[in-house]
Amino acid sequence: MLNAILVGILETVYMTVVSTIFAYVIGLPLGVILYVTDKGGTHPILWLNRVIGFIVNFLRSVPFIILLVWVMPITRAIVGTTIGSTAVIVPLVIAAAPFIARMVESSLKEVDLGIIEAAQSMGASSFQLIYKVLIPEAKPSLLVGSAIAITTILGYSALAGTVGGGGLGALAYNYGYIRRDEDVLLVTVILLVIVVQIFQEVGMLIAKKADKRVK
Amino acid sequence: MSDEIIRVEELNKTFTGKSGTIVALDGVNLSIRRGEIFGIIGLSGAGKSTLVRCINFLERPTSGRVLFQGRDLAELKPRELLLARQSMGMIFQGFNLLSQRNALQNICFPMEIAGVPRADAKKRANELLELVGLSDRADAYPSQMSGGQKQRIAIARALSTSPSVLLCDEATSALDPNTTRQILELLKHINKALGITVVMITHEMKVIETICNRVAVIDESHIVEMGEVKDIFIRPQSKIAKQLIFPQGDDAPNISKAGKRSLRLVFDGTSAFEPIISQMTLDCRAAVNILAANTKNVDGKTYGQMVIQLPEDEVSAARIEAYLKDRSIFFKEEVPENAECDTGRYS
Ligand SMILES: Nc1ncnc2c1ncn2[C@@H]1O[C@H](COP(=O)(O)OP(=O)(O)OP(=O)(O)O)[C@@H](O)[C@H]1O
Ligand SMILES: [Mg+2]
Numbered sequence: 001m002l003n004a005i006l007v008g009i010l011e012t013v014y015m016t017v018v019s020t021i022f023a024y025v026i027g028l029p030l031g032v033i034l035y036v037t038d039k040g041g042t043h044p045i046l047w048l049n050r051v052i053g054f055i056v057n058f059l060r061s062v063p064f065i066i067l068l069v070w071v072m073p074i075t076r077a078i079v080g081t082t083i084g085s086t087a088v089i090v091p092l093v094i095a096a097a098p099f100i101a102r103m104v105e106s107s108l109k110e111v112d113l114g115i116i117e118a119a120q121s122m123g124a125s126s127f128q129l130i131y132k133v134l135i136p137e138a139k140p141s142l143l144v145g146s147a148i149a150i151t152t153i154l155g156y157s158a159l160a161g162t163v164g165g166g167g168l169g170a171l172a173y174n175y176g177y178i179r180r181d182e183d184v185l186l187v188t189v190i191l192l193v194i195v196v197q198i199f200q201e202v203g204m205l206i207a208k209k210a211d212k213r214v215k
Numbered sequence: 216m217s218d219e220i221i222r223v224e225e226l227n228k229t230f231t232g233k234s235g236t237i238v239a240l241d242g243v244n245l246s247i248r249r250g251e252i253f254g255i256i257g258l259s260g261a262g263k264s265t266l267v268r269c270i271n272f273l274e275r276p277t278s279g280r281v282l283f284q285g286r287d288l289a290e291l292k293p294r295e296l297l298l299a300r301q302s303m304g305m306i307f308q309g310f311n312l313l314s315q316r317n318a319l320q321n322i323c324f325p326m327e328i329a330g331v332p333r334a335d336a337k338k339r340a341n342e343l344l345e346l347v348g349l350s351d352r353a354d355a356y357p358s359q360m361s362g363g364q365k366q367r368i369a370i371a372r373a374l375s376t377s378p379s380v381l382l383c384d385e386a387t388s389a390l391d392p393n394t395t396r397q398i399l400e401l402l403k404h405i406n407k408a409l410g411i412t413v414v415m416i417t418h419e420m421k422v423i424e425t426i427c428n429r430v431a432v433i434d435e436s437h438i439v440e441m442g443e444v445k446d447i448f449i450r451p452q453s454k455i456a457k458q459l460i461f462p463q464g465d466d467a468p469n470i471s472k473a474g475k476r477s478l479r480l481v482f483d484g485t486s487a488f489e490p491i492i493s494q495m496t497l498d499c500r501a502a503v504n505i506l507a508a509n510t511k512n513v514d515g516k517t518y519g520q521m522v523i524q525l526p527e528d529e530v531s532a533a534r535i536e537a538y539l540k541d542r543s544i545f546f547k548e549e550v551p552e553n554a555e556c557d558t559g560r561y562s
Contacts, residue, residue, distance in 0.1 A: 118311035118369075120273055122325040122376070123300035132327065136315050212315045212356040 001184070004171060009191060011085045012167035015157040016199075019092035020150045026097040030056065031104025032130055042116065043126055056098040064095050064156050068163055088157060088165035096153050103149065107141035108134050140211035147203020151196050158192060168192050220380060220412050221247040221270060226279035228265050239265040241436040243279070249379075252406050252413040254427035254444065256420065256459055261433045263416045267382050270414070271303045272296060284379070301329050304373030304411075308385035310365040312357040312372070318344065319353040322372045329376050336375075343371035347401060363394035370401060374409070381405070384416045399425050420459045424448065424483060432456045449481055449520065449547050461509055476532060477524045477549040478539075482510055482517035486542065489517075495538050501531035522549055 030052060036042050037049040062070070068091045072082045075090040111134055119133045135142070161169025168188045176185025208214070223245040230237045239262045247253045257263050268274035270281060272288045281288045283299055291299060304325075312321050319340050326336035344350045347367035357365055366386060373381055383402070387395040403426045406413050415427055423430050423444055430447055432440040434455040440447060451457045482488055488510060496502055503523040510519030525532040539546050 112309075112311070112314075114307060114309045114311040115313060117273065118305065118307060119324075119328075121271055121300060121303070121305035121382075122328055122373075123297035124328045125297060128328055132324070133313065137313060139315060210315075212317070213358045 005168075005184075005187065005191070008166070008168040008171040008188065009195065012154065012157060012169070012192075012195060015085045015088055015092065015160070015165070015167055016150060016154045019089045019096060019153050019157065020146070022089065022093040023096035023100050023149065023153065024146070026093065027100025028104055030097065030101035031108065032134070034101060034105040035108040035134070036126070036130070042120075042129055052101075056101050059094065059098040060102070062095075064091070064159055065163075067091055067095050068160060083164040085166035088160040088167075091160065092153055092156055095156055096149060099152065100145070100149050103145040104142065107138040107145050110141050111137045140207050140213070143203060143207035143210055147200055147207065150199045150203060154192070154196055154199065168195075218249045219246050220249040220284060221245065221414070222280075222282040223266075223270065224280040224282070226266075226269060226281065227277045228262075228269060228274060229277045238436050240269065240276075243433075243436075243438055245431060245438070245441075247380075247412060247414060248429075249412055250406070250410050251428045252403070252415060252426050254415045254417065254423040254430035255433055256417055256423050256430055256456075257433035258418060258455065258459075262436045263418075263433055264384055266433065267305070267384050267414065267416050270382060271300050271305065301325065301376045302378045303380045303382055304376070304378040305382040305384070306366065306369045306373050306386045308388045310357070310362070310369045310389075312365055312369060314357050317354050317356050318349065318360070318368045321357070321368055322375050325372060325376045331376075339375060340371070343374055346374075346405075347371045361394075362390050363397060366390065366394075366398050367401065370398075370405070374405065374411070378411065380412045380414065382414045382416075385418070386415070387422055388417065388419070395422070396425070402426060418459075420448075432459070445481060445483070445545055448483075449479060449545075475524050475527060477506060477522050478536070478546045479549050480521045480523060480539065481545040481547075482519055482521070483545065486544065487517050488521065491542060491544060492523075495535060499531055499534040499538055501526045501528065501535060503535065 034049060034052055034056070037045040037052075039046065039049075041049075059067070068088075071091045071094055074094075075082050075087050078090055079087045081087050115137060116129065116133060119129055124132065157165065157167055158169030158172070161167055161171070162173045164170075168191055172185055172188040172192075175181040176188065223243055226240050226243040226245075227238075228240040230239055243262075243266060255263055255266060265274060269276050270283075272281065276289075283303070286299070288296060288299060313324060316324065319337070322340035322343055323333075323336045326339065331339070341350070341353070344353055347370055349364060349367050349371075352360065352364060352368075355364075357368075360368065369386075370381075381402070386402075387398050390398060399422060402413055402415075405411055406426075413426075415422060417423060427444050429442060430444050431438050432447065432451075432453055432455055434453065439453040440451070440456050447456055448460060451460050480488075492503070492505075503525065506522040506524050508519070508521040510517050510521055525535060536546075
């Protein structure tokens with residue numbers, strides 16, 4: 001049993017971290033594109049903004065459990081199976097990337113427009129503006145966002161346990177729900193809370209440490 | 216070769232929004248000379264910020280031309296425009312420092328953009344920190360600095376790519392009078408020492424008086440008046456200039472009693488008026504009547520103007536004029552209202 005719990009924790013952390021990384025690989029650029037192509041943005045391209053905005057909103061409005069089942073063909077095409085921790089990463093990324101894109105967009109919107117104007121007045125190119133001004137200036141807010149993202153993804157990953165994903169969610173479902181083993185259920189709940197807390201606290205700490213605005 | 220560095224021709228800028236069209240600039244013409252400190256003054260909403268933003272093309276004019284060093288900015292390729300902007304530094308009311316970078320890194324920022332090697336950039340940044348008197352604050356983040364210090368860092372940052380023009384949009388408006396003076400002195404020093412042309416946008420006449428050579432008065436999207444600061448200060452033509460010079464509402468002192476000659480003295484901050492006037496009374500052995508005064512004393516220096524009535528005795532009057540000339544006090548003979556202004560005399 002102890003072994004199963006240990007494996008459960010490792011699988012949960014694995015799914016969460018890998019999904020978060022891939023979700024950011026997709027979500028961060030999307031968030032930047034949403035920001036710069038918006039009406040008041042540095043490179044307004046309204047049609048592109050609308051198209052991406054629509055896809056993002058659409059994916060965000062599909063409940064995760066439905067998305068999970070729905071994207072199974074894609075999962076099978078990419079991973080070769082729809083069962084197990086690795087397979088769950090695909091729907092997790094598809095669900096989390098749009099959410100991350102919106103969070104990134106809102107973090108970038110917090111950047112003082114005056115600072116952007118100053119950088120433009122120095123002859124910064126659009127690309128320099130993004131990687132030298134927008135992202136570094138939004139860094140503390142982006143880090144807070146990533147702490148939220150990672151805990152949200154962890155929550156989704158537990159849900160994925162019910163349809164053949166691994167991790168603590170599967171453990172809780174298989175032992176707690178199917179076999180009615182209340183003790184295992186309790187232990188997994190406590191462990192999930194602890195893992196969430198650790199991710200959350202560490203994320204917030206890093207965000208705080210990174211912010212140069214506080215003395 | 217002309218000594219003109221910036222030329223603005225028939226500049227128009229309109230903004231179209233939901234609430235209709237806003238004309239921010241209408242038929243603006245300017246010629247800014249190399250090495251001068253040129254002021255642009257106007258009330259809030261007059262179009263000042265829009266005008267500077269058009270000068271470095273952060274804002275594209277709706278029509279009209281902006282020439283920088285003889286080149287029409289509209290004809291530059293995007294890459295060339297970025298390079299042109301690197302030779303126009305800019306500072307702002309809100310400083311606009313990068314909050315996640317310390318002072319040194321902020322100063323290095325434009326050099327990173329321009330592709331200056333890191334070691335060279337750091338060396339130059341340290342020199343600039345010295346120039347603005349903040350060598351000891353290299354590691355401080357903007358949140359750890361006062362407004363005046365932040366503006367100094369912003370100035371150092373704007374100078375890092377050795378621009379030929381420094382655009383200042385309300386650079387002192389967020390600072391207290393003392394800090395304002397220090398920043399203005401720094402700008403004046405930079406102008407002298409480095410020969411950089413400075414364009415000062417402000418709504419404060421004091422800023423114009425203190426450092427500008429020439430000034431344009433902008434009101435409701437138009438330039439209503441332009442010329443030497445002294446001339447405009449002595450005899451503002453437009454309602455808005457009068458209002459800016461005498462914000463208390465009292466009109467320019469222009470009492471001139473029939474018969475007696477009166478002089479309008481201008482104090483531009485290079486001297487204090489009390490010792491001048493009392494010494495004048497002693498030296499010239501003549502008393503003068505102060506008919507009107509609108510002066511301000513800052514740090515023992517007088518800004519503003521005053522109308523004095525000369526004694527009827529012509530010898531004393533001549534002595535007083537000679538005395539004023541000797542002391543480099545700018546003055547102009549006061550003429551009754553409506554009469555044409557006679558030529559001003561610069562001492
Ligand atoms: N991006 C914009 N979109 C729409 N209207 C604008 C924009 N920028 C400026 N305006 C309008 O243009 C006019 C001039 O604005 P501007 O900012 O140039 O004034 P200002 O003289 O700098 O004022 P202040 O002293 O308050 O800074 C104002 O009526 C303003 O509302
Ligand atoms: Mg303004």
